[in-house]
Amino acid sequence: MPFSLTGTFAVFPLLRFFINTLSLLGLVLAIGTVVDDAIVVVEAVTAKMEKGMPPKEATIAAMREVSGPIVATSLTLIAVFVPVAFMGGITGLLYKQFAITIAISVAISSINALTLSPALSAMLLRPPGETKSRLQPFYDRFNQAFQRVTGGYMNMTGLLTRRLTMSLIFLLGLTVIMGGLFSAVPGGFVPEEDQGYFLINVQLPDAASLQRTDAVTARIESLLEDIDGIESVTTVAGFSLLTASLAPNTAFFSFP
Numbered sequence: 001m002p003f004s005l006t007g008t009f010a011v012f013p014l015l016r017f018f019i020n021t022l023s024l025l026g027l028v029l030a031i032g033t034v035v036d037d038a039i040v041v042v043e044a045v046t047a048k049m050e051k052g053m054p055p056k057e058a059t060i061a062a063m064r065e066v067s068g069p070i071v072a073t074s075l076t077l078i079a080v081f082v083p084v085a086f087m088g089g090i091t092g093l094l095y096k097q098f099a100i101t102i103a104i105s106v107a108i109s110s111i112n113a114l115t116l117s118p119a120l121s122a123m124l125l126r127p128p129g130e131t132k133s134r135l136q137p138f139y140d141r142f143n144q145a146f147q148r149v150t151g152g153y154m155n156m157t158g159l160l161t162r163r164l165t166m167s168l169i170f171l172l173g174l175t176v177i178m179g180g181l182f183s184a185v186p187g188g189f190v191p192e193e194d195q196g197y198f199l200i201n202v203q204l205p206d207a208a209s210l211q212r213t214d215a216v217t218a219r220i221e222s223l224l225e226d227i228d229g230i231e232s233v234t235t236v237a238g239f240s241l242l243t244a245s246l247a248p249n250t251a252f253f254s255f256p
Contacts, residue, residue, distance in 0.1 A: 003116065004034040007108040008101060017097050026101030033077065034105050037070050037113030045121040052127075059122040067114060074110035078103045200253040201241040208249035213237050217251045230255050 005027055009019075017023060044066045048058035084099035086092070160167040202220065204213055217235050224233050233255040240250035 001031060001035045001038070003112050004105050004109040005031070008105045011104050015100065017100070020097070022094065022098045023101050026098045027105065030102045030105035033102070034109035034112075037074070037109050038117045040066050040070060041113050041117040042121055042125070045118075045125055049125060049127045055125050055127075056122045058125075059118050062121075063114075063118050070110055070113050074106050077106045081106075197254060197256050199241060202251045202253070203240065203242075204249040206249060210238055210248040213249055213251050217253070220253065224253070224255060232256070 008027065008030070011017075012019070012023070041062065044062035045055070045059050048062050049055060053061065081099040081103040084092075085096045085103075087095055160170065200220075202213070202216065204216060214237055217237050221233050221235060224230055233253055235251060235253050237251040238246055238248055239252065240247055241252035243250075
């Protein structure tokens with residue numbers, strides 16, 4: 001995981017990307033993705049070693065089985081995120097760095113899983129029971145509890161598989177709940193910009209007085225109030241929304 005994320009940062013200057021909220025959000029989401037490839041390799045090597053194979057031979061045998069799936073899943077994820085970078089408009093600008101960040105981290109993760117992870121597995125992994133730790137009692141209890149949870153989950157899955165009607169009712173209930181949640185959550189990508197508010201900045205000539213600005217804003221207010229769909233108009237005279245500065249020749253309007 002550090003290898004993949006650090007490699008992603010190294011590619012940023014080549015693409016003229018910056019470390020901002022979007023790129024960091026992409027990296028946070030990528031953390032759960034880039035670690036999967038290495039886990040697959042380690043689990044496959046461990047499974048081979050439990051059958052009595054030495055670490056090196058177990059690594060070679062495991063990579064023959066998992067190399068194809070790792071490449072396939074990585075290409076699938078990249079194919080999902082890369083087209084997002086070609087979207088137009090403000091949505092495309094918001095998604096571009098986010099999507100490319102995840103795609104780069106996934107690509108580096110797959111390369112790591114095909115090269116570094118197998119090498120470390122052959123060097124560091126040992127057959128079960130070869131080494132003992134002082135925390136072995138804790139590990140044993142944890143494994144027992146994990147096996148019980150896994151068994152309960154498999155029993156529930158088997159029950160739903162055998163009883164199709166119960167599964168359909170459960171799926172229908174989840175669909176209704178998701179539909180209610182989607183209707184309650186704002187639909188915009190950036191909710192603060194999706195509330196239906198308009199902001200208008202007004203700037204008169206530099207020599208205009210505040211009285212002249214008030215007269216112009218009053219005329220604009222009268223025009224806005226005649227438009228159907230506008231509930232109210234808020235006017236602030238003497239302040240520029242664009243420069244965030246006080247000036248007698250500026251004003252701005254806010255209305256839903």
